[in-house]
Amino acid sequence: MASDVKPRVKVPKQAAAGEVITIKTLISHKMESGQRKDKEGNAIPRSIINRFTCDFNGENVIEVTLEPAISTNPYFEFEAIVPEAGEFTFTWYDDDGSVYDTSKKITIG
Amino acid sequence: MKKLTGAILATLLTSTVVSADPVDDNLVLNEETPIVTRTAAPAHVADALDEVLSGWLFRGTETRAMQADDFDNPGMIFVEQAMENWETAEGTEGKSCSSCHNDIDSMAGVKPTYPKWDEKAGEVQTLQMQMNECRTERMGAEAWGYDKTPAINMEAALSSVSRGMPINVAIDGPAQSAWELGKEMYYTRTGQLELSCANCHEESYGMMIRADHLSQGQINGFPVYRLKNTKLNGSHSRFKGCIRDTRAETYNPGSPEFIALELYVASRGNGLSVEGPSIRN
């Protein structure tokens, strides 16, 4: 399921040292739950994003284990501390082995 | 017997007096773009409606909030995909949309006037028809399937750059006969359930149909990201589903009937802001 899977993140461009910021993340992914059946009545196999992590300068912010009950186009909103300037990295892990990632830099000011 | 079925339905609809009025709330996108979600009804429908109301006003708190932020709005993912497409050359001529149209932002003001009469083609055209005309005649590319992913994404992108601008489709002049056909369809009862669009969306908006809050059926918010199928939906596809649900023979997206219906229904919302991609049930 690696086609049309596109991550998007919303991170402020700048923060004060030690500030808590809000981060929003979205990834376009069908999240095939494994519960649906096709026209012939056969179960469509599960194929989801099963894990999401956010790190900042190598230190973990949050880790999420996703199950099929997470909606299509998984969305997460959470907060992070920004101790210094650096880069947030966001990683999504797919059942099929694909890994999607994106990153966003933030400056102190 | 037929009249009886219709009457029974009407009674069912009206007797469940769980009337839930549209909310009193304002929509401002991204804290900067105000959207007109209620305004005086345009003259041609003023005898039936005082005010025209966007479907946004009939949805729940969380759904309304989701639409107010371009990041929270999942419809915008598809807009982004289309914007990439905008820059991508396709077809024998090696052109992209941007080759002729430059920046997609410059297309603001286009969506609010569609569907419209095309002089050269000699017919009323929807936005998707116009896109396909560009693709086949100027890009040498294949036409997109009606309401299929690339087409609906592009319609959403073109809509997104016009958000906040008032819908303004022409109902007179050469477009008039299509408009009249659309109006006739709107008020004609069809199907096993003997329902017309007006029965629900003009006479019963604000009421509950099972657990759904009936809106005026305005299409200023199209293309719509429906929570129900987590993707963008076009107005023709919605018309098709609605008519099928009244257990009538329905039409196909891109058909002359739906072109006419889209023109008419759009005109009922003249004055409301372009809202698409919006979020609905």
Add this chain to the structure above:
Amino acid sequence: MELTRRSAIILGAGALFAAGLPKQGSAATSEELISAFTGGAEIGAGDIELTAPEIAENGNTVPIAVSSGSAAEILVLAMGNPTPNVATFKFGKLAGSRAASTRIRLAGTQDVVAIAKLDDGSFVQASSTVKVTIGGCGG
């Protein structure tokens, strides 16, 4: 094994019994998930908040939020779903708060439960009933 009448009746009764279990999700599975998370420890009430709508606009996409002052990890379950597990949030060193929002799928009206493992090793839970409705003309 020979299918004697006795074994056929027992098999049949077993099937009927299984079919008669409450459709509110497989209670055994959510119990298993909870005890795997808590190690069997007692769950109290307290430092955990679950925000979910009273009525979901559509069961496909229901926005929820979990929030706590001192949770290290939060498990979210949908007690009425075919598989109750929804997500587990684990807060890292740079988490700005022990809180997160997401959107989930609910198969029908049911309780959504959030269980938090607090920094001090104790467990607390909160739950919210979400009504999931069928709307419109089925369209």
